[in-house]
Amino acid sequence: MVLITDNFIGTIETSYTMKNDKSTKIKDLEKSQKDMTGKALTTNQGLKVNDTNNSLKSGERGSTLLEDFLLREKITNFDHERIPERIVHARGSAAHGYFELYESIEEYSKAGIFTDTKRKTPVFVRFSTVAGSKGSPDLARDVRGFAVKFYTQEGTWDLVGNNMPIFFIQDAMKFPDLIHAVKPEPNKEIPQAASAHDTFYDFVSLTTETLHNHIWAMSDRAIPRSLRMMEGFGIHTFRLINDKGEAHFVKFHWKPTLGVHSVTWEEAVKINGADSDFHRRDLWDAIEAGHYPEWELGVQIVPEEDEHKYEFDLLDPTKLIPEEMVPVKIIGKMTLNKNPENFFAETEQVAFLPGHIIPGIDFTNDPLLQGRLFSYRDTQLSRLGSPNFHQIPINRPVVDTHNNQRDAHMQMSIPKGQTAYFPNSLSGGCPHLSKMAEGAFHSYEERIDAKKIRTRSESFSDHFSQPALFYRSLADWEKEHVAAAYTFELGKCNHDHIKQRMLWLIAQIDDELAKTVANGLGMDIPKDIEHPINQAIGADADVNKHQPGKKKNYLDKSEALSMANTRFDSIATRQIAVLVADGFSMTNFQPIKDKLEKEGAMIKLIAPHGGTIKCDQGMEHKVDASIATTESVLFDAIYIPGGKKSIETLIENGKYIKFINETFKYCKAIAVDDEGEQVLNHSFVSKFKDDKAVHVNDSAANFVTSIAKHRNWDRREHSDKVPV
Numbered sequence: 001m002v003l004i005t006d007n008f009i010g011t012i013e014t015s016y017t018m019k020n021d022k023s024t025k026i027k028d029l030e031k032s033q034k035d036m037t038g039k040a041l042t043t044n045q046g047l048k049v050n051d052t053n054n055s056l057k058s059g060e061r062g063s064t065l066l067e068d069f070l071l072r073e074k075i076t077n078f079d080h081e082r083i084p085e086r087i088v089h090a091r092g093s094a095a096h097g098y099f100e101l102y103e104s105i106e107e108y109s110k111a112g113i114f115t116d117t118k119r120k121t122p123v124f125v126r127f128s129t130v131a132g133s134k135g136s137p138d139l140a141r142d143v144r145g146f147a148v149k150f151y152t153q154e155g156t157w158d159l160v161g162n163n164m165p166i167f168f169i170q171d172a173m174k175f176p177d178l179i180h181a182v183k184p185e186p187n188k189e190i191p192q193a194a195s196a197h198d199t200f201y202d203f204v205s206l207t208t209e210t211l212h213n214h215i216w217a218m219s220d221r222a223i224p225r226s227l228r229m230m231e232g233f234g235i236h237t238f239r240l241i242n243d244k245g246e247a248h249f250v251k252f253h254w255k256p257t258l259g260v261h262s263v264t265w266e267e268a269v270k271i272n273g274a275d276s277d278f279h280r281r282d283l284w285d286a287i288e289a290g291h292y293p294e295w296e297l298g299v300q301i302v303p304e305e306d307e308h309k310y311e312f313d314l315l316d317p318t319k320l321i322p323e324e325m326v327p328v329k330i331i332g333k334m335t336l337n338k339n340p341e342n343f344f345a346e347t348e349q350v351a352f353l354p355g356h357i358i359p360g361i362d363f364t365n366d367p368l369l370q371g372r373l374f375s376y377r378d379t380q381l382s383r384l385g386s387p388n389f390h391q392i393p394i395n396r397p398v399v400d401t402h403n404n405q406r407d408a409h410m411q412m413s414i415p416k417g418q419t420a421y422f423p424n425s426l427s428g429g430c431p432h433l434s435k436m437a438e439g440a441f442h443s444y445e446e447r448i449d450a451k452k453i454r455t456r457s458e459s460f461s462d463h464f465s466q467p468a469l470f471y472r473s474l475a476d477w478e479k480e481h482v483a484a485a486y487t488f489e490l491g492k493c494n495h496d497h498i499k500q501r502m503l504w505l506i507a508q509i510d511d512e513l514a515k516t517v518a519n520g521l522g523m524d525i526p527k528d529i530e531h532p533i534n535q536a537i538g539a540d541a542d543v544n545k546h547q548p549g550k551k552k553n554y555l556d557k558s559e560a561l562s563m564a565n566t567r568f569d570s571i572a573t574r575q576i577a578v579l580v581a582d583g584f585s586m587t588n589f590q591p592i593k594d595k596l597e598k599e600g601a602m603i604k605l606i607a608p609h610g611g612t613i614k615c616d617q618g619m620e621h622k623v624d625a626s627i628a629t630t631e632s633v634l635f636d637a638i639y640i641p642g643g644k645k646s647i648e649t650l651i652e653n654g655k656y657i658k659f660i661n662e663t664f665k666y667c668k669a670i671a672v673d674d675e676g677e678q679v680l681n682h683s684f685v686s687k688f689k690d691d692k693a694v695h696v697n698d699s700a701a702n703f704v705t706s707i708a709k710h711r712n713w714d715r716r717e718h719s720d721k722v723p724v
């Protein structure tokens with residue numbers, strides 16, 4: 001078990017205390033933990049049990065007796081073990097950690113976590129996919145949830161975001177429709193964890209506001225290499241409030257220190273078969289190995305007076321603010337350093353609510369955010385079964401709570417006293433109210449002068465400009481992946497009229513993109529299609545009063561939108577497969593091993609069998625995986641040391657050759673030394689040894705540089721031909 005102690009340097013007796021260097025939240029959770037070591041098995045009433053294998057019967061072969069309270073207790077608990085999975089984001093993985101502030105932003109916010117640089121605020125973070133069920137594979141093409149619970153000294157703040165900076169819809173009223181469209185089709189419950197089906201594209205093609213988030217979902221952002229290598233976004237425009245009560249608009253960004261990296265769609269499909277827990281395992285293993293994932297927190301701040309300065313509406317959650325227009329100011333760092341003790345108790349029972357807010361942060365009128373403020377509390381009632389869900393250990397704040405809310409299912413505390421109302425005199429007016437100066441939350445006083453109306457603002461009607469900006473900002477290889485994703489997804493739809501509507505809409509974003517997709521589908525782009533919304537449901541003057549306008553170009557490209565501009569300076573935690581058999585050259589392997597380990601990579605020996613293998617110096621080495629139990633798509637690069645006997649064995653085994661071909665196909669780095677080159681000669685790589693990420697008898701440093709680049713995309717004109 002990784003000790004938190006190793007990484008803590010704080011000295012503050014606030015959220016983190018120095019005793020054992022554990023956060024106040026971890027210490028709080030420890031109060032609820034149960035250690036079974038050395039303990040006798042008991043019933044829930046503490047009764048020691050002498051047989052948990054046999055029920056109580058009327059005779060050795062007789063029927064089971066109703067009297068058997070041991071059987072009843074055990075089976076009853078089992079019968080009720082499951083709770084409803086989350087309606088969305090059911091598949092998830094989580095970890096504990098802490099947040100530290102680099103510099104105070106007190107001019108904007110009075111929140112303690114944004115003003116006190118000495119604090120280490122405990123956090124619990126849950127990552128998730130959206131559409132799939134709890135047991136669905138990790139590498140689905142999907143948005144990833146990125147939910148952060150800050151256990152602050154002023155109460156709990158939840159920043160419930162995604163790994164993409166925008167959302168599919170503008171108003172919470174449409175959320176059930178969006179989710180019903182993407183989830184498995186209700187008649188046959190197919191497909192699982194996949195958007196590539198008719199109902200989703202029926203909805204998307206009739207709901208043009210979805211197109212921005214949709215094109216992000218068609219990009220590689222939807223198939224991350226690791227949960228540790230994706231960005232996070234609060235999406236909505238929130239408000240920061242300073243101690244003078246002044247407000248600024250803000251958007252929150254999480255930037256991973258390992259950079260933003262993805263796999264290709266073909267790899268994703270294979271990874272789902274080879275290890276459907278790929279992301280969950282990767283997060284767990286990295287933390288256990290002490291490679292703690294980190295994200296820097298950035299804020300984009302917009303003065304209130306600039307609210308109407310932009311070509312888009314700040315309240316529209318389908319729009320991002322390009323970093324060229326408002327730079328991201330980095331203000332702190334989050335580190336995840338501890339895995340949960342129990343998946344159900346922590347990861348499953350954690351309840352995030354966008355309505356969990358603290359003084360110094362406030363909401364805006366974004367209609368999606370406003371609806372979320374209702375939905376999340378409501379859903380916990382059916383998921384966790386009681387308004388007392390805040391008492392579950394993972395959900396309870398690190399500060400005391402006192403109020404007049406009472407009773408309900410599973411009340412775990414014992415409120416004392418005669419009164420449960422306010423005002424009272426019988427309890428001295430307690431629990432009493434606080435003033436703002438004493439830290440009380442006070443909603444931002446916003447001037448409103450409007451009529452009550454069920455409508456959508458015209459300022460929300462630009463649906464094409466930002467998808468087009470996103471597409472223009474991508475590198476060539478990213479654009480190719482987007483086109484391939486549209487072609488794949490629409491190719492899975494059965495209805496031509498849906499595909500035609502989509503092609504017409506893609507053409508509103510980018511002509512070339514639409515042509516490529518149309519070619520792949522073997523269809524033409526419709527020329528003068530009547531507007532899809534009107535065509536499908538008939539025009540209603542009020543509902544459709546603002547039709548989407550033509551795309552505008554207020555910025556040619558935005559650098560931050562392309563993964564080609566991410567960080568490529570580290571190979572830390574990259575998985576390197578070393579293909580070996582008995583007799584491999586230790587002289588070749590040692591310097592590579594030393595260098596890769598020094599850089600933080602994870603080396604895995606892949607041998608023809610499990611157990612151990614011998615190098616040419618007669619030493620035994622533990623095998624990490626036999627070739628039969630693993631696949632190349634689970635690794636970032638491969639290395640093959642020489643050694644005559646080892647190489648002869650590898651050449652004889654077709655799976656090793658497939659391993660090499662696949663690694664080449666997906667543009668990853670390959671290094672071989674001495675006889676290792678002979679294995680390459682049996683593979684597709686034999687013709688491409690001058691490829692810049694294929695290293696034959698090259699230095700370890702050059703190999704490291706290639707791995708850090710993540711992929712050699714220049715290779716793809718050849719690699720596309722590799723038949724695996």
Ligand code: HDD
Pocket residue numbers: 086087088089092126127128144145146147160161162166167171172173175234235236317350351352368371372375376379380
């Ligand atoms: Fe949501 C869960 C993120 C819009 C209703 N959402 C959920 C989770 C994440 C998000 C990360 C999983 C939290 C966890 O790990 O437990 N949701 C978003 C983002 C949105 C968004 C970034 C838009 C910007 N969501 C949204 C709307 C509604 C919901 C508009 C309803 C009107 N979301 C839910 C929910 C869930 C949920 C049904 C399911 C489980 C839960 O809340 O606790 O209430």
